[in-house]
Amino acid sequence: MPNVQGFIGIGVLIAIAWMLGPRRKSLDWKLIAGGLSLQVAAALLMLRVPITADAMQYLAFGIAGVIGRADAGISFVFGSLGDTSGSWGFIFAVRVLSIIIFFASLMGVLYYLGVMPRVIAAFAWVLRRTLGVTGAEATAMASNVFVGQTEAPLCIKPLLDTMTRAQLMTLMVGGFATIAGSVLAGFVMFLAPAAAADADQATQAAAAAVRAEWIRHLLTASVMSAPAAFVMARLLVPETDTPPDEHVAALKPLDPPANLFDAAAIGATDGLRLALNVAAMLIAFVSLIALIDWPLRALGEWAPIAQALDARGVDELSMKVIFGWLLAPLAWTMGVPWAECTFFGSLLGEKIVVTEFIAYLSLASDINTESPVLSPRSARMAAYALCGFANFASIGIQIGGLSALAPGRRRDFVQLALRAMIGGAMASWMTACIVGVML
Template sequence: MKILIGIVSVLIILLMAYAVSYDRKHIKIKPLVWLLSLQLIFAYAMLNSNIGQVIINGIVAGFDKLLKFAGVGIHFVFGGIINDNSFSFFFNVLMPIVFISALIGILQYWKVLNWIIRAIGFLLSKVNGMGKLESYNAVGSAILGQSEVFISLKKQIPHLSQQRLYTICTAAMSTVSAAIIAAYMQLIEPRFVVCAVVLNLFGSFIIASLINPYEVNAADDVLDIEEEQQSFFEMLGEYILDGFKIAVIVAAMLMGFIALIDMVNAIFTSLFGISFQHFLGYLFAPLAFLVGIPWHDAVGAGTIMATKVITNEFVAMQELKSSLQSGANLFDERSLGIVSVFLVSFANFGSIGIICGTIKALDVRQGNVVARFGFRLLYGASLVSFLSATVVGLML
């Protein structure tokens, strides 16, 4: 029954993308079959095979080591403020981003990341039915981040068609940057973070291919990457400061969003006898059921899913973590995995502004184009998250 419901759910999600397609006649079936097959294979390998478990455990152990190194620097600066054996979201979750960002800068300076991004992007371009630029962008977004990857493509942004622009923006909103993966791993189970990153990479092409099918001319498929010429320490200082800015920005957004949610919840409760989040939970419950959550857990899961879309993934992850720490036991292991995978992406209203603002800074005209399809962009990226969550539900 689980498999049957999962297959039906995948078909419904694909139909939801098909329903808003720009050009249904030119949808390519073969790349879709390849990409969906790869999603299923990778999901099974990561969650159910011994080799997959060994690889994921190795990745998690590596991030644990990095967090310990980051902790040394954090304790040196904030040691007098941090209470021993206590958990602080800002110090434990956000501050390690500074160290991870510095490592990413070093690897990029040494061309290691560029080689990895190009290599994986080249392989993806062989199965996704799209161009080198789209493939590079998807992998680059998952490593560098949704803003940084656009900067590396700033020479090509002004010349992209609306179709290609939609695809690269969908991929950017569907992925997460490597700098904050360690932060996610402290809020939800690490293996689901790794799984989501991989599945979203394929899922973004599946959904974009349905909503936004097009042909890429070989003459236009030229990858021209902008690389800044900086000294090593100039680069290192820039990435360290960028990491700190990300941490502070996330902290500010969390303070604002959580306070606003609490206020709106209080108003809704006084007027209607139900919190705003719980109200959203009922609206999202059918979608939670669609991706494999049992109906008795659907409202709770829908509440967290809606929180992620309306605010951001950190707020939703913190809500999930708090519910688990309180002993509420809202979900069984399978439901917890499905919800966790859904949360790992930048698919929320705030990301529309970030992507539009970044592209507008590079080219005003193209930024306005992105703003016009902003809601369709969020719709597509959200479907990517629903698809990845459904695939995981099939494997758990």
């Protein structure tokens, strides 16, 4: 039955997107069907077909090994603070934010060497050939799979002023539906913390295997959400104009690094900026949640409400509980067993209202307890559903970043931003629905 529920969720999400859009007769149902088909094909290739699934597993192990090499830099700078076996345990700022800096530097090197541009071009070619989208849309979407929502538009900056509203919506939904490679590395550290430095070889190998498994799922999520973003974008804003002529292949990166070392240094600096931004957002939002939960807990102690909470097995009233109640029906349509829907729904709510970092922290806390609420299948589905930048804070980040690149289109960015964020969230949720059918 849970596998069948996933099909219900796909239908519900498409219906919601259709209702939020203008409902014009010009909807490109061929692209929508093609996007869904490409999502299913990607899931089959990356999770079910033995040859490609094994290749993904080897790639994930390779990435896990690369992430593990960051321990050398962490130990050099922070000393024993980087060892999770110490009395201080797991320190977020040391273990996670340092990984983001290292991975951002590595991505800078890969861009300079031409590896990432070739990967992006290949993925863009697949999107363009299978979905019939424009080169600008395909290139930006492919970039979003690997870099952040403010970096991806740089590859099509000269085209932003002349792109149609439907193309802009596709660009923005893609930014909200996917995550950057450097952030992916941070999420992996949440879900699969590194083994202690003094752990035996078997323990370290087991930890590496768990980390590789989560990397495989997060990579699959980001790839699958690209065609899903096209589906949601076209439902929300159908293409009614004629896209302008474009010459994406001729676009060159702005201010390229002078050499390999410059690329690594620039990447590290960008990673530091991102890590500090993540730290600031977490400090602010965790504190704000605690502030909001304070009166909610007091309200939950009022006798009538306390009795109602007790009847539902809830200890105290909080934002997380409210999110869970509101989004539990949606979680059920996605294929989650009803007993787990409240917690699953709370993760979806945390991701949108707060940030995906908070939601992944909550998921990781549940996964790493002795008696988790979510089953292994539901936990994997949650990882897919949370894999994207769709939250209220990202609306401001994306509007600011895009407006700096194309000031004349700021009004369009502002008008499209909220629906684009919702579309990005629903793209990630649709990915979770499809994966849930296959798990």
